[in-house]
Amino acid sequence: MTTPATVDWDAIIKDPRFQSLHRRKTSFLWGLMAVSVVYFLMLPIGAAYFQDLFDVRVWGVVNVGLLFALSEFVVTLGIAILYSRKASSDFDVVAAEISADFAKRGATPSKE
Numbered sequence: 001m002t003t004p005a006t007v008d009w010d011a012i013i014k015d016p017r018f019q020s021l022h023r024r025k026t027s028f029l030w031g032l033m034a035v036s037v038v039y040f041l042m043l044p045i046g047a048a049y050f051q052d053l054f055d056v057r058v059w060g061v062v063n064v065g066l067l068f069a070l071s072e073f074v075v076t077l078g079i080a081i082l083y084s085r086k087a088s089s090d091f092d093v094v095a096a097e098i099s100a101d102f103a104k105r106g107a108t109p110s111k112e
Contacts, residue, residue: 012102021094028086032079039075043068 012018046054047065054065 007102012098015098015102017094017098021091021098025091029083032083036075036079040072043072 043065046068054063054068056064058064058067
């Protein structure tokens with residue numbers, strides 16, 4: 001059985017590529033969170049202050065409020081898909097490069 005290699009996490013955290021990745025990922029996630037919070041808060045705000053709009057019947061007993069509430073599931077799925085695609089095409093690629101680079105170095109950073 002082999003022992004796992006020690007990882008120099010401080011060196012990885014100080015790597016400019018990791019810092020850039022962390023900044024970009026954090027910005028992206030804060031943006032997604034802001035969009036989702038605003039959209040999700042529109043339901044209780046709309047139900048409280050725009051009752052006439054939310055009561056408009058679309059088809060049978062289905063009204064705008066119900067459609068808006070159901071649309072939140074679609075928005076959640078869309079956000080999950082958007083994040084998944086962005087992560088796999090961008091964030092995961094850079095993380096794998098950083099990981100491979102540090103694995104080649106034997107988990108120790110070069111003295112540059």
